[in-house]
Amino acid sequence: xxxxxxxxxxxxxxxxxxxxxQKAETAQVREVLSxxxxxxxxxxxxxxVLTGISDPEMLGELFNTANEVKETIYGxxxxxxxxxxxxxMCSNECVYCxxxxxxxxxxxxxxxxxxxAREVEVLINQGHKRILMVAGExxxxxxxxxxLDSIRTIYSVKTQHGETRRVNVNIAPLSTEEFKMLKSExxxxxxxxxxxxxxxxxxxxxxxxxxxxxxxxxxxLHRAIEAGIDDVGIGVLFGLFDxxxxxxxxMQHIFELEDKFGVGPHTISVPRLEPATGSDLASHPxxxxxxxxxxxxxxxxxxxxxxxxxxxxxxxxxxxRRETFALGVSQISAGSRTNPGGYEEETEDDPSGQFSxxxxxxxxxxxxxxxxxxxxxxxxxxCYRLGRTGQDFMDLAKPGDIxxxxxxNALSSFKEYLQNYAQPETVxxxxxxxxxxxxxMDGIARQRAEKLVKRVEAGRDDVYC
Numbered sequence: 001x002x003x004x005x006x007x008x009x010x011x012x013x014x015x016x017x018x019x020x021x022q023k024a025e026t027a028q029v030r031e032v033l034s035x036x037x038x039x040x041x042x043x044x045x046x047x048x049v050l051t052g053i054s055d056p057e058m059l060g061e062l063f064n065t066a067n068e069v070k071e072t073i074y075g076x077x078x079x080x081x082x083x084x085x086x087x088x089m090c091s092n093e094c095v096y097c098x099x100x101x102x103x104x105x106x107x108x109x110x111x112x113x114x115x116x117a118r119e120v121e122v123l124i125n126q127g128h129k130r131i132l133m134v135a136g137e138x139x140x141x142x143x144x145x146x147x148l149d150s151i152r153t154i155y156s157v158k159t160q161h162g163e164t165r166r167v168n169v170n171i172a173p174l175s176t177e178e179f180k181m182l183k184s185e186x187x188x189x190x191x192x193x194x195x196x197x198x199x200x201x202x203x204x205x206x207x208x209x210x211x212x213x214x215x216x217x218x219x220x221l222h223r224a225i226e227a228g229i230d231d232v233g234i235g236v237l238f239g240l241f242d243x244x245x246x247x248x249x250x251m252q253h254i255f256e257l258e259d260k261f262g263v264g265p266h267t268i269s270v271p272r273l274e275p276a277t278g279s280d281l282a283s284h285p286x287x288x289x290x291x292x293x294x295x296x297x298x299x300x301x302x303x304x305x306x307x308x309x310x311x312x313x314x315x316x317x318x319x320x321r322r323e324t325f326a327l328g329v330s331q332i333s334a335g336s337r338t339n340p341g342g343y344e345e346e347t348e349d350d351p352s353g354q355f356s357x358x359x360x361x362x363x364x365x366x367x368x369x370x371x372x373x374x375x376x377x378x379x380x381x382x383c384y385r386l387g388r389t390g391q392d393f394m395d396l397a398k399p400g401d402i403x404x405x406x407x408x409n410a411l412s413s414f415k416e417y418l419q420n421y422a423q424p425e426t427v428x429x430x431x432x433x434x435x436x437x438x439x440x441m442d443g444i445a446r447q448r449a450e451k452l453v454k455r456v457e458a459g460r461d462d463v464y465c
Contacts, residue, residue: 004215004218004219008218008252008256009197009199009218009252009253010252011198011199011245011249012283013044013252014044014245014248014249015245016253017044017045017048017248017249018048018052018244018245020048020085021048021049021052022048022052023062024049024052024053024369026055026127028049029049029050029053029058029061029062030061032049032050033061033062033065033225034044036065036069036306036394037065037068037069037305038304039069039072039073039306039307041304041305041306042303042304044190044248044251044252045253046304047247047300047304048244050062050296050299050300051244051247051248051296051300052244053296053383055252055294059292062296062299062300062303063295063299063465064324065303065328066298066299066300066303066326066327066328067326067328068328069164069302069303069306069328070326070327070330073306073307073328074406075376075407076374076375076376076437077330077375077376077407077410078330078332078370078375078376078377079130079309079330079331079332079378079380080128080130080331080333080334080366080367080377080378080379081128081130081131081132081331081333081334082123082126082130082131082333082334082335082336082343083118083132083133083134083170083313083333083337084119084120084123084131084132084134084154084343085134085337085339085340085342086110086111086116086133086134086150086316086340087109087110087111087136087138087140087146087340088106088110088136088138088339088340089108089109089110089136089137089138089140090136090138090209091137091138091210092137092208092210092211092212093206093207093208093209093210093212094195094206094207094209094211095204095205095206095207095281096195096205096237096240096273096276096279096281096282096448097279097282098276098277098282100138100139100279101137101209103277103278103279104199104278105277105278106277106278109339109340109341110132110140110146110340111340111341112141112149113149113153115341115344116150116153116154117156117339118344119163119344120153120157121157121159122343122344123164124157124159124162124163124164125162125365125421126362126363126364126421127162127363127379127417127420127421127422128162128164128335128363128379129162129163129165129166129363129379129381129413130164130165130166130168130188131154131164131166131167131168132149132167132168132169132170132191132333132383133154133167133168133169133170134170134171134338135147135150135170135171135172137171137172137209137211144174147169147171147182148182148185151169151182151185151187152184152185155167155186156448161298161343161416161420161421161461165379165381165385166188166384166385166460167185167186167187167188168187168188168190168191168233169182169188169189169190169191169281170189170191170192171192172210172214173192173210173213173220173223174220175223176223176227177227179223179224179226179227179228179229180227180228182229182250182378183227183228183229183376187229188229188231188381188384189266189267190221190224190229190230190231190232190233191233191234191235191267191269192217192221192232192234192236193234193236193237193269193271194217194218194235194236194250194253195236195237195240195252196237196240196241196246196435197218197236197252197253198241198249200226200240201240201286205281215343218253221234221253221257221265222257222260225260225261228264230266230391231267231269231389232257232265232283233266233267233269233311234253234254234265234267235268235269235270235311236250236271237271237272238270238271238272238273238287238289238294238297239272239273239286239287239288239289240273240286240287241286242287243289243293243297247297247300247301247304250268250375251304251305254305254308263391263394263404264305264308265305265308265329266309267308267310267311268301268305268308268310268311268387269310269313270294270297270298270301270310270311270312271313271315272285272289272294272315272316273285273288274315274358281454291320294320294324295323298310298324298328298329299327299328301325301328302328303328304408307394308448309331310328310330310331311330311331311332311333312324312329312330312331312332312333313330313333314333314334314335314336314357314358314359314360315357316358316359317359318358318359318361318366320358321359322369322373325370325373330410332366332370334359334361334362334363334366334367335362335363335366336357336359338357364421364423364426366420366421366456367417367422367430368426368430369427370435371426372429373428374433376410376411376414376433376434376437377414377416377417377430378406378408378410378413379413379414379416380406380409380410380411380413380462380464381464382405382409382464382465383405383406385464388405388406404444404445405448405464407437407441407445408448408449408452408464409452410447411452412449412452412453412455412456412463413464414430415428415430415434415453415456415457416456416461416462416463418431418434419456419457420461439447448465452464452465453454
């Protein structure tokens with residue numbers, strides 16, 4: 001079972017820290033930003049100082065520092081993926097979610113393995129290589145085996161130039177033994193969001209189902225890592241409670257994982273509440289997060305945990321997504337659908353989706369936009385497939401060595417997309433970016449990039465180092 005320490009997510013400590021640093025002076029803010037530039041992370045007090053910034057000049061310095069750290073570690077790369085919702089069946093009663101058990105306003109659907117295969121084929125033919133498999137917290141008659149079968153199905157689909165090279169998973173918390181079974185299917189990251197770390201709020205918005213057990217959910221990443229899953233992802237649904245509290249609570253969660261396992265989460269997701277069918281609360285967040293505060297959240301997280309990926313979903317508009325690239329976002333979804341069967345049916349805001357989308361653009365349009373901004377769209381899955389995960393990944397990332405792999409691999413995977421899937425205008429924009437990027441590289445990274453891109457140009461798919 002699980003034994004959650006009494007002081008894990010110490011709410012009083014969070015409130016005291018915020019109170020003690022709510023009126024940080026300019027000099028104190030700049031001291032924290034100076035510390036952040038060393039890219040060794042921040043403590044709770046540092047993060048509390050940054051949450052209190054409101055002065056436009058200090059906000060500018062925060063954003064500039066986040067951009068500096070992001071580009072030093074990640075360069076101009078953005079990893080792309082697509083969520084695949086295989087089921088909207090759910091046994092929980094989460095008042096902000098369209099999938100909640102008592103909601104009669106949506107049509108329930110759990111895709112068959114044949115239907116999952118068709119959805120995957122659509123995604124592969126668009127050019128996707130990474131899929132985040134998502135399911136409501138209730139399964140068909142097969143139970144948990146349905147999840148395992150679905151992962152196998154996703155990996156089994158092949159087309160002329162494509163296949164899924166990494167399946168990440170966002171599903172209900174599991175027992176340690178179930179996590180071991182999940183790992184045996186070759187998944188990449190196991191992702192789960194606490195939604196809110198504030199216990200009283202958690203109780204108010206989770207009215208029924210197993211998800212009502214705060215401790216079972218918050219301790220799920222411990223069980224996952226103990227089961228051998230190296231890469232885990234966390235997140236908060238911003239808008240349910242005070243974002244300042246949520247950030248510090250999430251930092252406590254991260255520190256606990258680092259202390260216990262030597263490594264924290266591989267990714268952090270930053271969804272905001274968006275309208276959802278049958279949910280009044282989703283349209284009227286109890287603690288709405290403004291656009292400026294949302295950008296601040298991304299920037300603070302980039303400085304607090306510099307080597308952790310930050311994921312931005314299509315909940316946000318294209319404009320907001322663009323603005324957060326420079327602040328720390330390193331992964332984005334594109335061309336997303338949040339209703340089971342939505343890719344084959346080509347539905348965008350189906351009322352049976354989990355929430356409303358802010359960015360409806362197809363993958364190719366997103367890629368062209370990203371490339372025109374100077375960011376290299378990456379479909380790379382090399383680290384996962386070569387075992388550079390968990391602590392091994394961090395051992396390469398922290399001294400900066402991971403860029404010798406990531407930059408060349410991003411370019412080769414992007415070139416593969418351009419040759420096999422892209423529209424002519426995207427091909428032109430993308431090839432110009434590849435040439436420019438390689439010209440600005442030097443040393444081993446440039447040699448590797450040139451070699452890999454030439455191999456793709458010669459007709460080879462899936463080349464990486």
